[in-house]
Amino acid sequence: MAAISMIQLINVTKQYESQSGSRSEIVAADRLNLEIPDGEIFGLVGPNGAGKTTTLKMVCGLQSPTMGQVLVNGVDVQRDPEKAQEQLGYLADFFSVYEDLKVWEYLDYFANAYKIDAAKIDERVKETIRRMNLNGKRDELISGLSRGMKQRLGIGRAVIHDPPLIILDEPAAGLDPKARVELKELLKELHAEGKTIFITSHILADLEEICTSIAVMEKGRLLRIGRIEDVMTEAAAVRRVRIRLAAAGFAAEDWLNERPGVSGISATATGAEFAFVGDDAALATLVRELVHAGAPVCGVEKLTETLERLYSRISTGEVM
Amino acid sequence: MKRVWNNPEIVRNARMQLRPGRIIAAVIVCLAISGTIWESIVHSDVAVSFGGLHKAGAVFAFTLNLQIAVLLIGGGILVLQSVRREKDLNTFDFQRLTRLSASELAVGKLFGAPVGAYFVTLCFWPVALIAAIRGQIPGWTVTEAYAILLLGCIAFHSLALLISVVERRDAGVIGILLYLAVLGVTLADSRMNSMIGRVNPFVAGGLLGPRWTDFSFKDSFFGIALPHFAVLMVLYLAFSTWFLLAAIRNIKREPSLYEVYSPVEAFGFALFLGLLLIGFYPWQANFYQGIVRINVPDFVLGAIRRVATPTQQAEQYLLGWIILLFAGMALVLLRNRERARRRLTIASSTAKVWWMALWPAPYIMLGVGLMGGSVIALIAHYRYEGEAWSLPLAVYDVAFAAVWLSRDAICLQWLNLRRAKMPLASAALYYLIFYGCTGTVFSALFLYAVPRSAALTAMLLPSPLFALNESNWGPAQKIWLAALLAQAIQVIFFWWLQQRRLLEFSQGKGSPTVLEQARLQNA
Numbered sequence: 071m072a073a074i075s076m077i078q079l080i081n082v083t084k085q086y087e088s089q090s091g092s093r094s095e096i097v098a099a100d101r102l103n104l105e106i107p108d109g110e111i112f113g114l115v116g117p118n119g120a121g122k123t124t125t126l127k128m129v130c131g132l133q134s135p136t137m138g139q140v141l142v143n144g145v146d147v148q149r150d151p152e153k154a155q156e157q158l159g160y161l162a163d164f165f166s167v168y169e170d171l172k173v174w175e176y177l178d179y180f181a182n183a184y185k186i187d188a189a190k191i192d193e194r195v196k197e198t199i200r201r202m203n204l205n206g207k208r209d210e211l212i213s214g215l216s217r218g219m220k221q222r223l224g225i226g227r228a229v230i231h232d233p234p235l236i237i238l239d240e241p242a243a244g245l246d247p248k249a250r251v252e253l254k255e256l257l258k259e260l261h262a263e264g265k266t267i268f269i270t271s272h273i274l275a276d277l278e279e280i281c282t283s284i285a286v287m288e289k290g291r292l293l294r295i296g297r298i299e300d301v302m303t304e305a306a307a308v309r310r311v312r313i314r315l316a317a318a319g320f321a322a323e324d325w326l327n328e329r330p331g332v333s334g335i336s337a338t339a340t341g342a343e344f345a346f347v348g349d350d351a352a353l354a355t356l357v358r359e360l361v362h363a364g365a366p367v368c369g370v371e372k373l374t375e376t377l378e379r380l381y382s383r384i385s386t387g388e389v390m
Numbered sequence: 391m392k393r394v395w396n397n398p399e400i401v402r403n404a405r406m407q408l409r410p411g412r413i414i415a416a417v418i419v420c421l422a423i424s425g426t427i428w429e430s431i432v433h434s435d436v437a438v439s440f441g442g443l444h445k446a447g448a449v450f451a452f453t454l455n456l457q458i459a460v461l462l463i464g465g466g467i468l469v470l471q472s473v474r475r476e477k478d479l480n481t482f483d484f485q486r487l488t489r490l491s492a493s494e495l496a497v498g499k500l501f502g503a504p505v506g507a508y509f510v511t512l513c514f515w516p517v518a519l520i521a522a523i524r525g526q527i528p529g530w531t532v533t534e535a536y537a538i539l540l541l542g543c544i545a546f547h548s549l550a551l552l553i554s555v556v557e558r559r560d561a562g563v564i565g566i567l568l569y570l571a572v573l574g575v576t577l578a579d580s581r582m583n584s585m586i587g588r589v590n591p592f593v594a595g596g597l598l599g600p601r602w603t604d605f606s607f608k609d610s611f612f613g614i615a616l617p618h619f620a621v622l623m624v625l626y627l628a629f630s631t632w633f634l635l636a637a638i639r640n641i642k643r644e645p646s647l648y649e650v651y652s653p654v655e656a657f658g659f660a661l662f663l664g665l666l667l668i669g670f671y672p673w674q675a676n677f678y679q680g681i682v683r684i685n686v687p688d689f690v691l692g693a694i695r696r697v698a699t700p701t702q703q704a705e706q707y708l709l710g711w712i713i714l715l716f717a718g719m720a721l722v723l724l725r726n727r728e729r730a731r732r733r734l735t736i737a738s739s740t741a742k743v744w745w746m747a748l749w750p751a752p753y754i755m756l757g758v759g760l761m762g763g764s765v766i767a768l769i770a771h772y773r774y775e776g777e778a779w780s781l782p783l784a785v786y787d788v789a790f791a792a793v794w795l796s797r798d799a800i801c802l803q804w805l806n807l808r809r810a811k812m813p814l815a816s817a818a819l820y821y822l823i824f825y826g827c828t829g830t831v832f833s834a835l836f837l838y839a840v841p842r843s844a845a846l847t848a849m850l851l852p853s854p855l856f857a858l859n860e861s862n863w864g865p866a867q868k869i870w871l872a873a874l875l876a877q878a879i880q881v882i883f884f885w886w887l888q889q890r891r892l893l894e895f896s897q898g899k900g901s902p903t904v905l906e907q908a909r910l911q912n913a
Contacts, residue, residue, distance in 0.1 A: 127483075130483075130487060131487075132483050132486060132487070132644065133644050133646075134644055134647065136728075136731065152489065155487050155488075155489075156489065158487075160483070160484070160487055162480050162483060162484075164480055165479075165480045165481065165484075166479035166480060166481055167481070168402070168406060168481070170405075170406040170409075171402065171405060171406060172405075175402070175405050179398050179401070179402045180484070180488065182396075182398035182401070183398045183399075183485070183488035183489065183490050184488050184489050185489045185490075227484065231489075
């Protein structure tokens with residue numbers, strides 16, 4: 071029997087009435103089909119207004135799709151929202167915490183609201199405070215916490231009932247570099263515990279570091295989906311290559327200009343960088359010919375595609 | 391369901407509002423105010439006449455009113471903010487995701503949000519109770535007063551909670567004004583038009599002294615004399631239930647799908663209000679004693695008074711209220727584009743579009759018919775035998791009101807399906823302009839002065855209906871029937887327009903994906 075995906079979107083569409091009074095309607099999600107297996111850290115990438123938050127809210131059952139079906143761990147979110155919501159913890163992009171509560175009171179409130187066994191609540195609150203690295207802050211009012219601590223507290227709230235799925239909308243937004251590092255470590259820990267994490271972020275370098283799979287979303291549509299390495303390899307069919315020469319004197323730019331599949335050459339006296347269309351064998355042939363032509367080649371490397379570069383190439387740059 | 395006092399939402403609010411520092415501050419302030427009240431009344435050399443009570447009794451009455459003000463107004467505003475503030479802070483979604491049921495969340499907010507106001511009310515208890523004992527106010531009276539305070543405030547807080555749940559994010563002030571308006575309206579003495587005393591919790595003061603006469607007045611429901619206290623308890627419980635029902639129905643929903651009541655619930659609520667209206671109407675007082683006491687300014691009903699008998703006045707008065715009731719119900723039932731689409735999707739076929747395009751007319755026809763029929767039956771029962779009153783004319787009145795209201799409701803529903811920022815508000819504005827301008831033009835042309843031309847105006851406006859009697863029915867009978875027919879034709883016209891709009895939805899013009907949904911479901 072095939073394993074049940076943690077999240078499944080089947081032909082999901084969400085239309086909004088425009089709040090600007092215009093006569094147009096906004097299609098925030100357009101026939102989305104997505105499957106996220108258990109245990110993934112899945113990143114959803116896209117510009118503002120791409121429909122990421124709407125998608126996340128539909129997964130949480132906070133918004134209903136205009137059409138289509140959302141399944142969380144096999145449970146239809148529309149038909150049985152409460153059962154689906156038991157399986158997930160959610161952190162919104164912009165959120166507040168109850169500033170007049172103490173840290174432990176905040177977590178205690180949500181532990182009770184999630185109806186955790188009363189005998190286990192104290193232990194659960196303690197454990198969450200420890201995991202979120204808020205030990206010294208247990209009895210402090212939340213109003214006194216830093217932004218990063220509040221963010222960790224928010225994640226603590228989302229995982230207090232130990233859900234298998236954690237949904238985080240721009241969790242790194244507004245955090246300083248140290249807090250971002252701590253957040254990444256925390257997410258890695260949660261992943262190591264077997265949690266599935268569905269995350270959006272503008273900070274693509276962070277996603278690249280922690281995600282196992284990504285989807286690129288724009289104008290309500292998913293442009294690319296897959297394992298992060300696959301997506302990047304697929305997108306890197308036109309790859310960039312750097313050649314280094316041991317000495318100056320060889321006109322690399324002129325020579326490369328005449329080769330098929332080569333474009334975007336940026337040459338210096340001792341090397342060149344260029345885009346190359348072709349497989350590894352074609353690249354090997356190119357390098358062999360270059361050596362035969364007398365170029366003192368001392369190094370060839372394929373440049374790694376960063377997620378940011380990949381995103382900028384996939385994206386058309388349009389927003390709704 | 392967790393026990394009410396273990397409700398996490400109540401515990402959270404108590405923790406936030408009742409920190410030791412705040413408790414101490416509240417106690418000190420309340421003690422100071424209590425002392426000031428006591429000193430200024432009991433130890434005053436000036437004779438105090440607070441509702442005819444002697445000094446200690448006056449302290450109790452004053453403190454009681456203060457407690458009611460704190461809980462009713464202060465607590466009410468806290469409840470009004472309970473959901474709206476969470477939405478503003480973006481924390482409400484987190485509450486929606488918890489395993490708290492809608493009823494637990496609603497009850498938690500109902501009692502949790504005003505927990506500070508409850509505490510302040512309690513802080514005034516010592517001085518109130520000492521004053522009650524020293525003023526020799528009977529224990530049962532004190533109990534009744536606090537029962538009214540508590541249940542009355544719960545009823546009003548339930549209304550505040552409902553407003554807080556369904557109001558738009560940017561409509562906070564409107565919500566507060568609406569709540570205060572309802573408080574103000576219920577302070578008014580309605581006994582000129584009905585056999586029920588004031589229903590605002592401030593009526594608790596009426597238990598105490600001769601100046602407040604509400605409790606010497608027995609309410610009369612269909613002629614049965616009932617103690618006002620008992621009536622209040624039943625009304626508070628009933629309204630708390632109705633308002634909570636609506637709050638619970640919506641509190642965990644997506645805002646774009648808010649629906650104050652289901653159609654059946656809205657219909658039931660309108661019938662309940664109608665029952666109160668006709669049940670507490672002073673049938674016997676008006677008809678057996680030949681007195682009609684309608685407490686409306688003369689410029690509003692002057693024309694009716696001049697032309698109508700007491701029976702006709704009663705009929706027009708009650709019919710006017712029934713129209714208002716079901717117009718309110720129609721507004722509650724109107725669907726926005728999202729909900730209309732959803733209904734279409736559920737129907738999954740265009741076959742039912744013709745029926746959906748009648749929305750919400752069937753409930754209006756049924757409701758106005760039922761309530762209007764009840765009024766006619768009661769008038770037939772209570773009226774003087776010899777008094778001029780025409781049964782067919784009364785039936786015509788009810789039929790006209792039902793058809794006219796259906797016309798406007800279907801038109802508003804059609805307008806509400808347009809793409810616009812606030813389609814319902816702009817539709818209501820169109821109507822206001824239409825009725826205002828048309829009425830002004832008709833008045834300027836003196837069309838209302840002549841029975842035949844007045845009947846002609848009824849093809850567009852219902853106002854001449856309220857002055858219709860046998861004398862102006864006779865010469866214009868055919869025109870009146872034609873006016874009813876014209877209204878019915880307008881119903882058909884707006885039904886056709888709404889049907890076209892719904893077909894656009896189902897054919898995907900307004901929504902490119904709905905058709906695909908239907909196809910998927912059929913596949």
